[in-house]
Amino acid sequence: MRIRVLIADDQELVRTGLSMILDAQPDIEVVGQASDGDQAVALARSLRPDVCLFDIQMPGIDGIEATRTIAGPGVEDPMNVVIITTFDLDEYVYAALRAGAKGFLLKDAGSELLGQAVRAAASGDALIAPNVTVRLLETFASTAPAAPLPQPVEPLTEREEQVLAAVARGLSNSEIAAELYITLSTVKTHVASLMTKLSARNRVEIAIWAYQTKRVSARS
Structure with missing residues (x-):
């Protein structure tokens, strides 16, 4: 069965690009797109996708709060969320991971890594983009x-x-x-x-x- 994905990003061009990349992979299907955090939560709850791909900075509630709402501590039957961002040293990414995200990627990660992250999240695992892992975690380790x-x-x-x-x-x-x-x-x-x-x-x-x-x- 194909992995069902919901994409949430306030930029239509980004949503379209991510959707094209994921839909081109035989085992992944984009089932919904949201332009803000509130819509992302509503669609996640109605569509119950296997993986939610959330941007951090969105109108309404941001990606962190959206993640906490559907995947945070205490949430019954939490969903799988992967954060995707343009900022490789963004402090909000760390907060999103604490809010329940399964992993994070940069928006220029490429189709192969994007697919790997979606598959990992769908299987209950998590993937941290190797090119940002050390830099991001080093910041918070200090x-x-x-x-x-x-x-x-x-x-x-x-x-x-x-x-x-x-x-x-x-x-x-x-x-x-x-x-x-x-x-x-x-x-x-x-x-x-x-x-x-x-x-x-x-x-x-x-x-x-x-x-x-x-x-x-x-x-x-």
Whole structure:
């Protein structure tokens, strides 16, 4: 079955371009477009797409609030949201991830990475664009978190530390498997274990935790 996607962006040219790129991929179908945050939430609730692709800066409620409304903590049956933005060091992206987004991309990411992000979100995973991961997380790693960061409920194993570092670099499960010479199912097991031990909802929060706790250096 094709992955059903909702696109929300206040620029018609951007919406059209993203729609053309995604509709050209055999396993993805754009089922709706919204020009502002309020319309995005309304369409998300009525269409129940597999993935919502939201811009940050939109009229009405912005992409962050729209994300929190349909995917934030405490939301019953949260939807999968990917943030797409023109700003690779935009502080609002971090807030959107905390609001429940599955990942983020730049608008010039290209068709291949865009498709990967949509597929990852649809499968319950998350993708952080590798070309912005280090720069964005480094910015917030130098900022004290608003609340004490959770410590692992159990110590991380050596392999989990390796997977943690790879996730923080923005690698996909397949790339981690190839780099560490382990199977894809083993990678998924380690990522799931990290989420449990760190009380993280997705791999984006795993990456944020890795940088904020200095377990991973932004320049390593």
